[in-house]
């Protein structure tokens with residue numbers, strides 16, 4: 001797995017504020033950062049995290065009645081996932097053998113019902129920071145995400161996300177506080193790693209509970 005420095009994201013953030021993200025010859029261009037999202041090793045790693053977590057949840061049994069959890073996995077179809085990635089697209093889920101209640105564990109790959117990888121939502125929106133709508137077109141083309149979708153994601157980070165229990169819990173960990181307008185890019189900066197993949201993995205771990213309403217209810 002190729003390693004990208006987080007400094008590349010900081011540079012991109014600054015460049016985005018200057019409105020010339022695609023016009024600079026730095027070592028790690030946005031397109032190279034975006035390449036992380038096509039790196040099989042990165043998604044295998046995220047898959048393994050989800051597998052481990054799902055196994056832990058299954059061992060606990062049904063949170064309602066304590067019954068055994070049986071496999072009831074299903075396939076998601078992220079628009080930015082290569083068709084050859086079969087295992088990576090499986091959403092782990094279980095069904096109680098007694099009360100039939102479904103339990104879908106938190107995930108570092110999927111962010112709710114969005115039809116793109118959670119990592120895409122995170123990285124593309126982070127790179128949108130400070131960018132006017134008309135300047136989002138190159139980013140939209142690079143990520144294969146419509147401009148309107150990028151803008152909708154950005155609005156979600158600034159509004160709905162800030163009302164979630166995940167953010168209400170997470171925000172207290174940061175000193176100085178993370179300003180709402182700096183989401184989600186500032187989260188990547190606040191991880192302890194300087195490696196972009198590691199930072200993205202850490203942030204996706206923080207956000208993982210957003211992807212489930214049924215774990216531990």
Ligand SMILES: [Zn+2]
Nearest residue numbers: 062065096099
């Ligand atoms: Zn049950």
